[in-house]
Amino acid sequence: MAYAATAGHGEHEHHPTGWRRWVYSTNHKDIGTMYIILALVAALLGGVMSWIIRLELASPGIEYVTNIQFYNVLVTAHGFLMVFFVVMPAMIGGFGNWFVPLMIGAPDMAFPRMNNISFWLTAAGLVLLMCSAFVGEGPGTGWTVYPPLSSIAYHPSAAVDFGILALHLAGAGSILGAINLIVTIFNMRAPGMTIHRMPLFVWSILVTAFLLLLAVPVLAGALTMLLTDRNFGTTFYSVAGGGDPLLWQHLFWFFGHPEVYIIILPAFGIISQLISTFSKKPVFGYLGMAYAMSAIGFVGFIVWAHHMYTSGIGVNARAYFTVATMIIAVPTGIKIFSWLATMWGGSIEFKAPMLFAIGFLWLFVIGGVTGVVLANAGIDFVLHDTYYVVAHFHYVMAIAAIFAMFGGFYYWIGKMSGRQYPEGLAKIQFWIFFVGVNILFFPQHFLGLAGMPRRIPDYPDAFAGWNMVSSVGAAITMAATLMFYYIIWHTFRYGKAAEANPWGEGATTLEWSVPSPAPFHTHEELPVISGGGHGHGHGGLKPAE
Amino acid sequence: MLKTVLALVMTAAAVLTGAGGVRAEPVVMEPRPWEINLQPAYSPVMEMVHDFHNLLLVIIIGVTVLVLGILGYVMYRFSASRNPVPSKTSHNTLLEVVWTAVPIMILVVIAIPSLRLLYFSAKAQDPEMTLKVTGHQWYWSYAYPDHDDLTFDSIPVADDQLQPGQPRLLAVDNPVVLPVDTNVQVLVTADDVIHNWAVPSLGLKKDATPGRINETWVRITQPGTYYGMCSELCGVNHYFMPIQIEALSKEDFAAWTEKAKEQFASKDKPAATLAGVGQAN
Numbered sequence: 001m002a003y004a005a006t007a008g009h010g011e012h013e014h015h016p017t018g019w020r021r022w023v024y025s026t027n028h029k030d031i032g033t034m035y036i037i038l039a040l041v042a043a044l045l046g047g048v049m050s051w052i053i054r055l056e057l058a059s060p061g062i063e064y065v066t067n068i069q070f071y072n073v074l075v076t077a078h079g080f081l082m083v084f085f086v087v088m089p090a091m092i093g094g095f096g097n098w099f100v101p102l103m104i105g106a107p108d109m110a111f112p113r114m115n116n117i118s119f120w121l122t123a124a125g126l127v128l129l130m131c132s133a134f135v136g137e138g139p140g141t142g143w144t145v146y147p148p149l150s151s152i153a154y155h156p157s158a159a160v161d162f163g164i165l166a167l168h169l170a171g172a173g174s175i176l177g178a179i180n181l182i183v184t185i186f187n188m189r190a191p192g193m194t195i196h197r198m199p200l201f202v203w204s205i206l207v208t209a210f211l212l213l214l215a216v217p218v219l220a221g222a223l224t225m226l227l228t229d230r231n232f233g234t235t236f237y238s239v240a241g242g243g244d245p246l247l248w249q250h251l252f253w254f255f256g257h258p259e260v261y262i263i264i265l266p267a268f269g270i271i272s273q274l275i276s277t278f279s280k281k282p283v284f285g286y287l288g289m290a291y292a293m294s295a296i297g298f299v300g301f302i303v304w305a306h307h308m309y310t311s312g313i314g315v316n317a318r319a320y321f322t323v324a325t326m327i328i329a330v331p332t333g334i335k336i337f338s339w340l341a342t343m344w345g346g347s348i349e350f351k352a353p354m355l356f357a358i359g360f361l362w363l364f365v366i367g368g369v370t371g372v373v374l375a376n377a378g379i380d381f382v383l384h385d386t387y388y389v390v391a392h393f394h395y396v397m398a399i400a401a402i403f404a405m406f407g408g409f410y411y412w413i414g415k416m417s418g419r420q421y422p423e424g425l426a427k428i429q430f431w432i433f434f435v436g437v438n439i440l441f442f443p444q445h446f447l448g449l450a451g452m453p454r455r456i457p458d459y460p461d462a463f464a465g466w467n468m469v470s471s472v473g474a475a476i477t478m479a480a481t482l483m484f485y486y487i488i489w490h491t492f493r494y495g496k497a498a499e500a501n502p503w504g505e506g507a508t509t510l511e512w513s514v515p516s517p518a519p520f521h522t523h524e525e526l527p528v529i530s531g532g533g534h535g536h537g538h539g540g541l542k543p544a545e
Numbered sequence: 546m547l548k549t550v551l552a553l554v555m556t557a558a559a560v561l562t563g564a565g566g567v568r569a570e571p572v573v574m575e576p577r578p579w580e581i582n583l584q585p586a587y588s589p590v591m592e593m594v595h596d597f598h599n600l601l602l603v604i605i606i607g608v609t610v611l612v613l614g615i616l617g618y619v620m621y622r623f624s625a626s627r628n629p630v631p632s633k634t635s636h637n638t639l640l641e642v643v644w645t646a647v648p649i650m651i652l653v654v655i656a657i658p659s660l661r662l663l664y665f666s667a668k669a670q671d672p673e674m675t676l677k678v679t680g681h682q683w684y685w686s687y688a689y690p691d692h693d694d695l696t697f698d699s700i701p702v703a704d705d706q707l708q709p710g711q712p713r714l715l716a717v718d719n720p721v722v723l724p725v726d727t728n729v730q731v732l733v734t735a736d737d738v739i740h741n742w743a744v745p746s747l748g749l750k751k752d753a754t755p756g757r758i759n760e761t762w763v764r765i766t767q768p769g770t771y772y773g774m775c776s777e778l779c780g781v782n783h784y785f786m787p788i789q790i791e792a793l794s795k796e797d798f799a800a801w802t803e804k805a806k807e808q809f810a811s812k813d814k815p816a817a818t819l820a821g822v823g824q825a826n
Contacts, residue, residue: 060713068781068782068784069781072778072780072781072783140780140781141778142778146738146739146777146778148737148738148739148755149738149739149778149779149780153737154737154738154780238756239755239756239757240756244756244757245739245754245755245756245757246754246757279623279631280631281631281632281633281634281635282633282635283635284634284635284636284637285635285636285637285641286635288641310741310750310751310752310776310777311752311754311759312751312752312754312757312759312760315663315664315667315668318663318667319660319663319664322656322659322660322663323656323660326652326655326656327652329648329652330645330648330649330652333644333645333648334641334644334645336612337640337644338641340612340615340616340619341637341640342635343616343619343620343623344619344623344634345623345628345631345632345634346619346623346628346631346632347623347624347625347628347629347630347631348619348620348623348624348625348628349625350620350624350625358616358620361612361613361616362613362616365608365609365612365613366609369604369605369608369609370605372601372604372605372652372655373598373601373605376597376601376655376659376662376663377659377663378593378594378597378658378659378660378661378662378663378666379594379597379598379601379659379662381666381748381750381751382583382591382594382745382748382750384741384750384776385741385743385750385776385777386776446579446580446581446582449580449581449582449583450576450577450580450581450582450583450584450745451576451584451743451745451773451774452576453743453774453775453776453783453784454778455778455783456774456783456784457784458714458784458785459714459784460575460576460712460713460714460715460772460774461578461712461713462575462576462577462578462580462712463576464578465578465579466579506631
């Protein structure tokens with residue numbers, strides 16, 4: 001098979017070329033690449049928005065964003081972009097598409113054409129979302145879109161409708177993608193690739209796909225009711241018509257809490273691969289890791305109202321949600337300790353992907369322990385809607401996921417592009433980014449404890465100090481982010497040809513058994529897995545060929 | 546790492562020294578520059594929040610230092626240069642049981658005071674008076690059903706009209722006045738979008754939701770001025786709908802109610818604005 005360094009398609013392949021290759025694509029690798037490009041575009045948009053937000057917040061007073069509705073639109077769009085159009089497309093659509101078939105020894109996804117429509121629905125959603133910011137007053141509702149603020153009386157233009165339809169499209173794409181991944185993982189594993197031998201990244205995508213399948217339709221229903229409330233006079237969310245604003249909050253968070261696990265579970269999977277590879281050891285406690293993810297996924301569906309402790313839900317409900325939420329700390333702890341135990345006794349190579357994995361652990365632990373604080377309704381009500389929450393979720397979910405994405409990108413870019421990233425530059429980018437995000441988000445704990453609310457463009461003068469520190473961190477983070485885009489360009493322009501397996505003995509999963517870049521078609525003859533014993537996970541896998 | 550640990554230790558130190566101070570002078574409780582902890586407590590609920598937070602801080606700092614300490618040790622001890630040959634260990638049942646069981650025990654230690662605090666904060670025992678709070682875009686109005694339905698609006702003071710001593714984005718024209726050492730039941734609602742009535746130093750934060758009446762309570766321990774901000778995104782001026790509470794002794798409060806009834810009677814306003822009733826102006 002030919003594998004030229006340019007694009008990974010051999011001369012003899014019978015597939016469309018030029019724009020048809022991409023627009024009509026049914027190839028899991030090409031679609032994965034398009035998802036990653038989409039995420040890179042959306043990340044730049046969402047990143048610039050966050051930078052404008054931090055610029056406005058650097059010092060007291062309304063200084064740069066004088067149209068405050070526009071400020072609220074930035075806050076809203078930043079959230080939507082990062083959640084729906086950066087992390088999900090990159091992790092699930094991008095890395096999931098690329099590496100699930102490669103890792104389980106499948107030639108492609110189960111439904112290649114559905115894979116195509118999944119991507120293009122997501123892309124159309126991104127276009128609609130960007131349109132929404134330029135319609136009327138724009139959606140200034142926050143990503144939570146709580147009615148009545150999101151109702152026709154307070155957002156009279158079509159902006160919110162654009163946002164709703166954007167999420168509908170992206171959501172439909174996600175549901176179809178989830179079905180595709182589940183069917184692929186259940187039915188297309190190579191001979192010998194039992195469920196308990198799948199790499200943990202595949203496990204993480206499997207659990208994530210189930211979360212998507214069960215959570216996103218709930219969001220779709222809630223959004224549809226909001227759409228009819230706004231346009232056809234229904235009153236699902238209006239007390240005056242027999243509805244209730246709290247109905248939206250329950251439905252939104254019944255989706256929204258699993259959603260944060262949809263974001264972080266694939267990160268768990270990536271981190272497990274990275275730590276195992278660069279410690280040159282199989283993952284410690286493989287079964288515990290796999291079922292901890294499943295447990296996190298399950299419990300994620302029964303804790304939603306911990307986002308609603310101040311909404312007026314009853315005290316017994318708050319007590320239940322407090323206890324249920326704290327339980328999540330147990331499987332999460334299993335994962336943290338198992339990662340440490342994987343590194344223990346290893347022979348650790350501190351390549352850039354590993355640095356990002358270690359950075360992930362740092363962020364996830366700090367963000368995790370503040371999650372244990374926030375789980376308690378008795379103290380959360382003081383911290384609710386303050387910057388403490390902003391700090392918490394950026395540490396534990398947002399930036400942690402970004403670290404996993406950077407790590408995964410550096411880990412797999414050689415396999416995807418055939419060119420290896422510049423190691424030195426990537427390490428520098430890690431350190432700048434790591435320092436930047438900690439300066440950016442750690443002081444926000446202090447602001448939140450002291451009572452600074454979220455989603456405000458101006459604040460009492462006493463909050464000025466830590467806000468300035470936070471904004472300096474944002475500038476450093478922005479520099480590291482732009483450096484990442486430069487590194488991508490540098491990789492494609494000057495990158496050295498990547499070997500089939502650049503990582504050595506630690507990299508045992510099947511994607512390292514195919515050439516770099518991965519040919520257009522792989523596993524046309526199914527590999528036979530005859531790996532190590534039960535429970536060793538991918539550590540014992542060897543392609544039989 | 547050192548930086549984070551240092552910051553956490555500083556937080557702990559501040560907890561031990563700064564919280565819950567009792568002063569004779571009327572307090573002015575607004576946010577303080579470079580604050581790294583909760584605002585000081587001036588209600589029994591907030592005092593319990595402080596105690597609980599101190600417990601949590603010890604636990605979460607301990608866990609963080611432990612885990613990141615192990616991480617640092619592992620990075621040092623098992624780097625490829627110091628440990629060229631990796632072990633193949635991938636199971637240890639005892640270890641896995643321990644790191645499942647120990648977190649559960651820690652959570653039980655947290656859950657007991659947590660639930661005690663939650664149930665204490667939920668509802669006033671034998672409330673002596675009621676305050677009705679209504680959120681509007683973008684100001685609050687207050688009603689005193691136990692004092693002849695005394696009702697008034699509390700309008701934020703614009704930056705260019707601040708008097709000396711009034712903090713920016715926190716001061717209002719008519720603060721809500723409450724007596725100290727009194728169990729006050731607070732009923733919170735709104736007449737347009739969802740707002741949130743919050744005063745950090747008193748442990749108050751409750752959504753003001755149109756069409757619903759949410760209940761919370763407060764018992765203020767010191768006369769003084771307490772500031773808070775709206776804590777649910779409610780539109781353009783969300784950042785600028787502050788809450789200002791003046792806490793008076795019971796005698797001063799009684800005198801104030803008489804004076805306020807005259808002052809606000811002339812404004813010809815309908816009684817307490819509840820959800821569904823048009824905005825009063």
